[in-house]
Amino acid sequence: MNRLKHIQPRIAPTVNARVVTLDIERIPGHARVKHRGLTIEGEFWDLNGWKHTIGRRIHADDVLEWPRTICAAWRWYGEDEVHFAAEWEVGGNDGFLRRLWEVADECDIAIGHHAAGFDFPILAGDWAMLGLPAPSPFKIIDTLKVARSAFSMPSNTLDSLAKRLGVESKSDKYDVRVAQAAVAGDKDAQARIEDYNRGDIIASEALFDRLRPYARNIPHLGMWTDDEMACPSCGSTMTATGRTVHANVQRYEHLHCPNCGSHARGTTRLKNPTRTRSAR
Numbered sequence: 001m002n003r004l005k006h007i008q009p010r011i012a013p014t015v016n017a018r019v020v021t022l023d024i025e026r027i028p029g030h031a032r033v034k035h036r037g038l039t040i041e042g043e044f045w046d047l048n049g050w051k052h053t054i055g056r057r058i059h060a061d062d063v064l065e066w067p068r069t070i071c072a073a074w075r076w077y078g079e080d081e082v083h084f085a086a087e088w089e090v091g092g093n094d095g096f097l098r099r100l101w102e103v104a105d106e107c108d109i110a111i112g113h114h115a116a117g118f119d120f121p122i123l124a125g126d127w128a129m130l131g132l133p134a135p136s137p138f139k140i141i142d143t144l145k146v147a148r149s150a151f152s153m154p155s156n157t158l159d160s161l162a163k164r165l166g167v168e169s170k171s172d173k174y175d176v177r178v179a180q181a182a183v184a185g186d187k188d189a190q191a192r193i194e195d196y197n198r199g200d201i202i203a204s205e206a207l208f209d210r211l212r213p214y215a216r217n218i219p220h221l222g223m224w225t226d227d228e229m230a231c232p233s234c235g236s237t238m239t240a241t242g243r244t245v246h247a248n249v250q251r252y253e254h255l256h257c258p259n260c261g262s263h264a265r266g267t268t269r270l271k272n273p274t275r276t277r278s279a280r
């Protein structure tokens with residue numbers, strides 16, 4: 001399964017950006033709803049989660065406890081250490097969320113699986129509830145979005161993509177009971193979720209490296225170099241192949257990255273047709 005493990009081109013060392021891979025873990029909320037004379041109590045992730053049972057959304061007033069962010073792991077690209085912070089450490093939930101704010105404030109680019117659709121919007125709300133301002137602007141590279149736009153794989157979970165694309169993948173799975181035991185103070189559960197969370201970081205960074213040559217619509221990494229020929233995907237110097245890239249009307253010089261295999265086109269247009277079809 002790991003036959004393709006070596007195809008994980010790294011960001012060029014000339015890229016002068018602070019890049020971080022980050023992943024959060026959450027526990028579900030708790031609600032109590034009166035329904036047809038019965039009291040229904042239980043966990044929810046989403047206020048629509050009980051619709052099949054109660055036929056409506058859970059009302060905000062029925063929420064006893066909201067779902068919350070309980071821990072996170074992150075690693076600065078190029079470093080070995082995976083950092084971890086959790087609400088069960090000194091500083092509690094506030095302290096741990098403030099540490100994550102510092103990470104976001106410091107980074108230029110944040111990588112994560114579902115990071116744009118999940119982790120960062122959730123964190124933005126968490127930080128706002130603490131009264132923190134928005135961290136300085138940074139770009140998010142969401143490996144879920146990258147995979148969805150590049151391929152049409154039946155499953156786009158981190159685990160399945162990592163396994164099928166032959167990159168390092170984690171072993172454990174998220175378990176609500178373990179997460180709940182962890183926040184209740186169970187040391188073994190805390191160690192297990194920490195392990196799982198750290199494993200996710202290694203898998204997400206490896207997946208991003210693996211997806212690199214297929215990634216479109218990610219920030220141009222050449223922005224953090226002085227190199228005009230920098231590869232958009234990894235920042236290495238691209239070479240002109242002598243071939244031509246054709247758009248519908250215009251053509252460009254074809255550039256190729258020897259580090260990651262990405263293709264790009266030069267900014268100068270080659271001589272193009274002077275007449276185009278009229279619109280219908």
Ligand SMILES: [Zn+2]
Nearest residue numbers: 231234257260
């Ligand atoms: Zn490249």
